[in-house]
Amino acid sequence: MKKFILSALAVTLVASPLLAAAPAEAQQRREVTTVRHNDNGRTVVTKKTVTRAPQYRNWRAGQQFDRRQAQNYRVITTYKTYRLAAPPRGSQWVRSGNDALLINGRGNVVQVRGGAFR
Structure with a gap:
């Protein structure tokens, strides 16, 4: 048993x-x-x-970031190339489509720069 x-x-x-x-x-x-x-x-x-293609989001500050809903997701390490300010400690810049998003350590969107990758 x-x-x-x-x-x-x-x-x-x-x-x-x-x-x-x-x-x-x-x-x-x-x-x-x-x-x-x-x-x-x-x-x-x-x-x-x-x-069916996945549905992508239009991001706004304060939203919880989920990389599965980001189109063309990449972490940006060369932020000076795209004229982005250095991220604060614990934060990072990521790409979603043509937008650059500043994500804090908890996964919330802090800032959105639309059309940063045109």
């Missing part, structure tokens, strides 16, 4: 990350089936997978 409980616990620990990742993947992809009837009486079934 003890071995059965331990093996069931091990299976749930291994399978839980797989089950948690499935809904996020399901939102991005879906299968579309189209059924069409020709004039000659034949039925044509077409299946295709539709992938």
